[in-house]
Amino acid sequence: MTQTGQRHEEAIAGVRDFNRxxxxxxxxLNEGLLRSPxxxxxxRILYELGTRHSVTASQLSAELGMDPAYLSRLLKKLREADLVLASASAEDGRATVLSLSKPGREAFANLDRASHEEISNILMPLGPDGASTLVGAMQRIRAALDPSTTENPPYVIRPHRIGDIGIIISRQGALYAQEYGWDGTFEGFVAEIAGGFLKSYDPKREHCWVAERHAEVVGSVFLVDAGGGTAKLRMLWVEPSTRGLGIGGRLVNECIRFARDTGYERMTLWTNDILVSARRIYEKAGFRLVAEERHHSFGKDLVGQNWDLEL
Amino acid sequence: MTQTGQRHEEAIAGVRDFNRxxxxxxxxLNEGLLRSPxxxxxxRILYELGTRHSVTASQLSAELGMDPAYLSRLLKKLREADLVLASASAEDGRATVLSLSKPGREAFANLDRASHEEISNILMPLGPDGASTLVGAMQRIRAALDPSTTENPPYVIRPHRIGDIGIIISRQGALYAQEYGWDGTFEGFVAEIAGGFLKSYDPKREHCWVAERHAEVVGSVFLVDAGGGTAKLRMLWVEPSTRGLGIGGRLVNECIRFARDTGYERMTLWTNDILVSARRIYEKAGFRLVAEERHHSFGKDLVGQNWDLEL
DNA sequence: GTCATTTGATTGACTTTGTCAACAAACTAT
DNA sequence: ATAGTTTGTTGACAAAGTCAATCAAATGAC
Structure with missing residues (x-):
């Protein structure tokens, strides 16, 4: 069997295992729910009615994947219990618009609370970090299996936290090794700079931003004081799998805004000519290429560039 | 609401969303299965019988979460269809040992193949990388929700690769922050040392080892030349979740062996008195405590220790 | 050893859940 | 106007699942 074939088989087994x-x-979980009357x-019907504004029976049946006949009977029962109200639709004489009555909303609130509590109890022992890895993993699964619903996946830009810097170092090291063949000294270079930053940065004048998506760090940038009223932007990085979402631009804009607010007069940055997508981001943000020089680093011959921006 | 409270709420909503x-x-998926007779x-019964060797009805009922009465009827039906064989247990006269007959194994094989194919079709469009992120996310969920299934998988000690160092930095930063309340400068300290190592280490006389388990870095140690025939062991770290497997001892032993082979005359290391489990490893490896001094680092008052070992 | 108790499997009597076909009323397209 | 859909409903069933009772074998206390 080929190696990819092998991996494919393992993946299938993994998915089946997870499904079981x-x-x-x-x-x-549902057993817990069954303690309700x-x-x-x-x-499920109560939940759907509770979270949406107005639904017809046919929509419900489609969305819950329920037999219309069965649904009809269940709705009848719920109407008789005064939990659900049905009124003829204005647009379509055949359709009935369903909604919750006051006691229905109460019943829904109880269900909702019970479910909320149940999940909360499960998450408690994991702690905040464990919970967010869990949810991140769930979002990734959903994104993989159902791309339609997650077309506009959210990301957040936030200040760095403990542990982020190492991830940034690792990902940059791996990425530039893979894409441009740079050797291990690049990871060391990033680690040394980032480490120096952490040890002695001035929070009032220097900053690191991290882009996070699905509880994973997918981008970052540093802004440091270069002296003489100049702020230096360093180590901009965006995970390739999230390119096209504008994360790089957002990170650079955060830097510029922070630099302006802090009173810097100009910004500068150093990059390499082969990093084309970064170049575009800098141009768009208003940076000008002011100097180029050849150098040999990370096992390659490269062309370094200096870019400036007057604030 | 507190910020952690906020995050907790979001996590709960995320989990509920994923569950729906x-x-x-x-x-x-099950609808696909329903095309079978x-x-x-x-x-589910056929699957369980097909993958396990011998089961009794009560075990089945417990594992599938099925009512014994219902299960009994289903088994009767399967026996009548000649798919399942039942024989009295040798140890327990009440119990019946269940197994698949030849046609039963065939039926199972068909089911298995159908399920396999169904999953394969879902994974196909994701590509190998997409599939392995998916499976990785599933494993993380499972590990979070069901810690008991964490067996005792083997680990390997290997030289570091590109990307490992950043992970080491991140995990150490997060770990010491969580366990001892050290601040972010510790992550910077580790990053600077590790970065300097990467940039200029001498592969013949210096080395980094990584312990890997489940394709994850769970421990590491560095050995560097301190001059004058002395090798310095630095930044020993083992992920708490894997403690007790002897990983720390293995890492230290690798260092000692390498130091001997390379011709160093003695080893030294610096640590802090609060790191008790590390201390035990050093003692066991033959290190002697030679000096202690108080210092203030990483936001805490600490007692540093120097340990030596004659090779 | 005996006797009360527990456990494994089964059965009868039942409820709940879900399916299928048929149908009337309302809508849509031509 | 008319043929064809769609929406919701009902009757007739079948499938899935529950509960209490029962029996036989095993277990534990004494």
């Missing part, structure tokens, strides 16, 4: 595991997990299907 | 999504996803429950 998660089937049991969801089963256990409503059946699973009824709960 | 995955319920639908699993439902869709067996019901979902029957399929």
């Amino acid at each position: 595991f998660y089937t049991r997990f969801l089963g256990a 409503y059946s699973l299907s009824e709960s | 999504f995955y319920t639908r996803f699993l439902g869709a 067996y019901s979902l429950s029957e399929s």
Whole structure:
């Protein structure tokens, strides 16, 4: 078998394994829900009605993947229990618009609270970090299996936290090795600079921003004081898998804004000519190329560039 | 609301969202399975019997979370269809040992193949990388929700590769912050040392070892030349979740062996008295405490220690 | 050894859940 | 106007699952 074939087989086994595991997990969760007086299907209906504004029976049936006949009977039962209100639709005489009555909303709130609490109890022992890795992993699964719903995936730009810097070093080292063949000294170079930054940066005049998506660090940039009213932008990096979302531009803009607010008069940065996508970001932000020089670093012959921006 | 409270709420919402999504996803998968002549429950029984060697009805009922009465009826049906064989248990006269007959194994193979193909079709469009991120995310979820299944998988000690150093920095920074409350300068300290090492280490006389488990870096140590025939062991670290496997001892032993082979006359290391588990490893390896001094670093008052070992 | 208790498997009697076909009323397209 | 859809409903069933009772074998206390 080919090596990719091998990996494919392992992936299939992994997914099947997870599916069996998660089937049991969801089963256990639903058992908790069964302590409520409503059946699973009824709960799902209540949930759907509780979170959407107005739905018709046919929409419900489509969205819950439920048989219309069965749904009709369940709705009848819920109407008789005064939990659900049905009114004829204005646009379509056949359709009935469904909504929750006051006691229905109460029932929904109870269900919602119970479910919320159940999940909360599961997350508690994981701690905040464990919980966010968990949720990040879930988002990644969803993004993989259902690309349509996550077309506009959110990311946040935030200040760095403990542990971020190492990730930034690792990813940059691996990335430039893979894309441009730079050797291990590049990772060392980044580590030394970033380490020096951490040890002695001035929070009022210097800063590191991190882009995070799905609980993963996917980009970063540093702004340091170069003296003489000049701020230096360093080590801009965006994970290739997230390119095209404008993360690089956002990071650079954060830098510029911070530099302006802090009172710097100009910004400067050093990069290499082969980093084309970074170059475009700098141009767009208003930077001008002011000097180039050849150098040999990280096992390659490179052309370094200095870019400036008057603030 | 507090900031952690906020994050907790978001995590809960994320998990609930994922659960709704995955319920639908699993439902869709099971529909594919329903094209087989067996019901979902029957399929689950066949699957369980097909993958395990011998099971009793009560074990099955416990593992599948199925009512014994219902299971009994399903088994009767499967026995009548000649798919399942039942024989009295040798140890327990009440229990019946279940297994698949020849046609039963065939039926299982068909089910298995169908499920395999279904997953394969889902993974295909993701490509090998997409598939392995997916499976990785699933494993992380499982590890978070079901820590018991963490068996005792082997680890390997190997030289560092590009990207490892950043991970080492990140994990150490996060770990010492969490366990001892050290501030961000510690991550910077580690980054600077590790970065300097990468930039200019002599591969013949200096080395970094990494412990890897589950394709994850879980420990590391550096050995550097301190001059005058002395080798310095630096930054020993083992991920707490893997403690007790002897990884720390293995790493230190690698260092000692390398130092001997390289012709160093003695080894030295610097650590802090609060790192008790590291201290035990050094003692066991033959190191002697030679000096202690108080210092203020990483936001804490600490007691530094020097340990020596004659080779 | 005996006797009460527990455990494994089964059965009868039942409820809940879900499916299928048929149908009327309302809508759409021509 | 009319043929064809769509929406919601009902009857008739089938499948899935539950609960209490039962029996036989095993276990534990004495």
